[in-house]
Amino acid sequence: MDRHSYQSNGLQLPGADKDRQYSIHSKSGFHSIIIFLGLVLSSMLINEANANECLYVSSYHTGYEWNDGIEEGIEKNLKGTCTLDKFYMDSKRNPNASFIKKMAIKTKKYIEKTKPDIVIACDDNASKYLIMPYYKNDKLPFVFCGINWTVEEYGYPYSNATGIIEIAPIQPLLKVIKSIVGRVKTGVYLSADVLTEHKDYQRYKSKYSEQGINLKSAFVKTNEGWKKAFLEAQNADFIILNNNSGINDWNKNNIQEFVSNHASTLTVTNYDWMIPYAMLAITKLPQEQGEWAAKVAQAILSGEDPGEIPIVVNRRWNIYVNDPLIDASTYTLPSTIASKAVHRGK
Amino acid sequence: MTNNVKKYSAFSTYVAALIGIFITVSLVYIAFNISFEQAKEKSNTKEFIIKDGITQKINSIDEALYGMRSLFDASNEVETDEFRLLSSNLLERHTYIKSSMYLKLTSSKDRKLFERNTEDDGYINYSITEISNNKFITASLRDEYFPVVFIEPYTPISVKQLGYDYLSIDTFKASIYHAIDTAQAATALEAATSQNKQEFVVFIAVYAGKSTPETIKERRKTTTGVIALRINAEKLLKSHSGHEITLDHQSYNNASRNTLLHYDFRSTNRESNRTINLFKNKYRINTHSDTYFLEIKTPLFWNDLDLSLIGAATISGLIITFLIILQVKSIVNRNNELHRRNNETKKLVEARTKELAIEKERALTTLESIADAVITTDEQGNIDYLNPIAESITGWSREEAFGLPVHEVFNVQYEATQTALDYGLVYECIEKAKVVKITDNVMVINKNNSHETAVEISTAPIKGTKENINGAVVVSHDVSDARRLAREMTHLATHDDLTALPNRILLMDRLVQAISRGPWNDKYHAVLFLDLDRFKLVNDAHGHDVGDELLRHVASRLVSCLREGDTVSRLGGDEFVIILRDLSNPSDVRKIADKIINTFSTPFLLVDEEFFSTASVGISLYPKDGQSALDLMKKADIAMYRAKSLGKNNFVLYSEEMGKQDARELTLETDLRRAIERNEFELYYQPQVDAKKGIPIGAEALIRWNNPKHGLVSPLEFIPLAEQTGLIIPISQWVMKEAAKQCKYWQDLGLPPIRVSVNISAIQFERGNIFKDVKNVLKKTNLAPEYLELELTEGTLATNPQAAINTLNKLNDIGIKLSIDDFGTGYSSLSYLKQFCVSTLKIDRCFVKDVLTDSDDAAMCTAIISIAHNLNLHVIAEGVEDNDQLEFLKKHECNTIQGYYFSKPLPNDQFIKYLKNHHNQNKIIPFQQKS
16 A cells, blocks of 8 residues: 555655664664654644555556556655545456446445545546446545546436546547648548447537538548558548457557558547557547546645536647658648647658 | 132033034924925835735726636637636736626526526526625526626536625616626726725626627627626725725716725724824726725834934934033033132232241251352352351351452362362352362361361252342351261271271281382292291180280380381281281391391280290292282291291291192192092001910001092191191091991901901090090991000090090090000109000000110019009010010010011001911911011
């Protein structure tokens, strides 16, 4: 346990190595050190006792890049507010529902055991398998984060829960496309042929159609299928390269080479890992999720009613430019984008 | 000081104090005004700075609004992230901007679509809201809404305002439409919370298109939203502590002013009750779109004033007051002092006049009664006063003497010369205005020349008021008694009490005087040193009174047989010295000396008895025998001793030879005194041999003086000198101690014990303590008393026989042997022999020498031997030099023999050898045989 290891470190900290020296040179000095250490330790224990305890429940595991970013944002902003304890449900590596349910029960037991003052639950599974079944409108406050697009399926809002939803930057992406291409009428949404991608496509399509753009879809299951769809989409004004997760034979190098040889239409994406294949990317920041969750937790611990705090969405983006692809294309980036973007590939 | 003076003084002080206080108050007033104006100036400067600061901030709000509107004008569609970036920069720079918002215009027909789209964007359950009972509720139906779509800072608290319709509040509504219509910033208070939150909101409209529409109608038509900044008024005005600030906003219809903020910062750091004034200034601040009124009140505290200036003015005023009072008091005191002094002077003059009268009376009385004669004269030296004593010693009455020149009345003469004194002293005194004293031996002769009075005179000038001399006062002090006493003292100091002859002091004075005149006209002086012969006997036999009487008679006779002008003096005891001056011929001194010697031939009749006395006289002549008085005295003394040694009752003239002999004796005496400590004495031992057995039975210790300068000095020369100087006593003690020590040493060497004999001088026997000396010697040397023999002469014992008997008895009692030395040459009293406890008679060498050839000497020797044997005494003969003498003495049964026949006196080491030889051979070895 992090907290426990911190405490044990604290016990050994000030001047422990010097105790023996003091006992040789000055008995009264040794006593003074002991008294001083006692006071420091007592003070720390009292602080510990009085400090709030926050529990971070991750749906996934340590080392999962997106979640690590969220965790970083939480840790950074909760520093000094509460003692942060962590629990990982590991549902990314074990997506089986029965496993997740077991982990949810385990988590619940852990919560009952440790009695945290607030729980920050990250990603959908934590809300779906832990909060919704066990803590809906409970006294224990929850802050959720990392949930994609909508929380309706989990019955939010609760009286004891609030948080931040993760949305893709659909509008900003279109704004950038327009600033590069100018007048746009057609676009292609290229992604793996999975359910979530179909849902996402509908959101894109809905938003873009409000602005008179016909966004077609190309869902593929193989590496070659993706390449074929990519070639076919070259006639559109732009191509959105969405998540490739679900294409099991994805060949990174092959695709990267292929793209560099055949990309003529503007390619954009919302995913970090798709940057090597797209000319331009606008991505969310996992830290923003963590930061907001931490701020809300602070507000609740300060006395705010979680039911009164609106559920919000993320609003910060990063812009990336794949310079080799852009340079090889016929597009010229506006200076406002070129100067703000993070350049990759050079 | 009188009451009037006191009142005047107090009044003056009060007036001075009032003037001073007036000046002080004036100075303080001026200083206060200066300080006040300075403080006001400072306050104005501060207020200007405050006003400028606030104006700048208000303008900054406008600039911020216009800047944000530019973003919306430049962008087709502003994203939330863009609004965030712009606002965060703004909020950081302007802390008084609490939040920035964008309110999107939504018509009632678009409301649902707007809410649904927003919900689609993730904001679940989103709706446009308004506030009711401090809670956000779904907004009621209106034609238009201005809900918040962007807000910064984006916090869990602030996001509650997302969707809040600012048109739901009337004041905001008015301002929003004012902003739309004017295309300028419009300010509004949130009425419900303005007093508590100290906040106001400033709006600016955003229009569609790239430029601002010209007409109100177009503006209303093209409005897309409103940018709003919520201003924290407290922060806007903060940092201006110490002031009371009111910020009003001019309403848009100019009808009223809305107070945006009223804040009194005075209480934050100062106590308002210490305020002495309040500066109030109003300023109008015109921005691009609004008019604000700023009222700043700045309290003036005591601390704001230049208290040092006021303090300095107060202190200066007080100092001036103090100085004025001091000055006035000084003037008043000076006047009082003058007044007081006048009074005192008057009193003093009166007192002095009275005192002078008394003084004059006292002076007259003093003059009349004092023991000194006082004469006063006028400046001409003519007498105008004599006191009674002056009348007495001059014989002139005051009336007779008045007007006469002083020298006619005051007849003064020198005592010694009987000549009149020069009277210039009185005139000198008057002319030179100085005191003239005469302490010489002078006397005043009275009018009839019948009486003289010894006096000391002092003449002093009488000074007038203008330092001129009015006359002189002559004071004569009668010193008759003092002079007589002085003469008597002088006589006593220079004359002998007993004989009234000049003493040594006067003698030497006269001798020096005589010498100082030098040889005069081939004449010379003689000094005669006279000493009475055997005067001690007279004193001892008849007492000092008779001796003194004899001395007086001698003095009388000496004076009678000398010339007038010669000096006879008594030095002391029986010594007289006579100075004969201006003798023409040396024979003259012989005549006078004969005359002196002869004058003693007549017996002196003292206490009805005739006494015969003689004198020995030594004579030295000047300049032949000496040039100084002491030299002449010394040489006359030497000559006198020579006369004594020549048989006394005669005179001897000093000769050069006497001086030399005397010098050797003096040197010898000096060296003799050091001889013991320098170990220059040595004892020689001459053996005394048993006449029958021929073995040594004793030795006589004989002293020798070996001086490095004088060589071997004969005992015949130094023993008399030692007796004369008294050195014989320590010398005899040394001889006795040394002889006893050696005798014991011989015994310690294992030699047969023999007796050692030492000679005891008459002086040692008389003056010393022979018994004590003997006991000390025996004790220190551990010598048995029977081995020590003392040899005494008959003369020694005969001087004081009774004392000698006592001493000899005591010595005999402790076992000391006593021997009569040189028996037969002196008294040879048989009765004494019987009384003295002597054991041995020693035949003098003069009888032994011619014992074989002179029948008288032979008879003497046999008689002495016979007497000794009859008295049961031991006999020893000394000076035996040959065998015939030895045989004669042996034949007549002389017990012991001493002389060169057996041995000459030997030094200690040789004597030891001698004893060893004779001890071994046990027979007599005559000296001749040995040699």
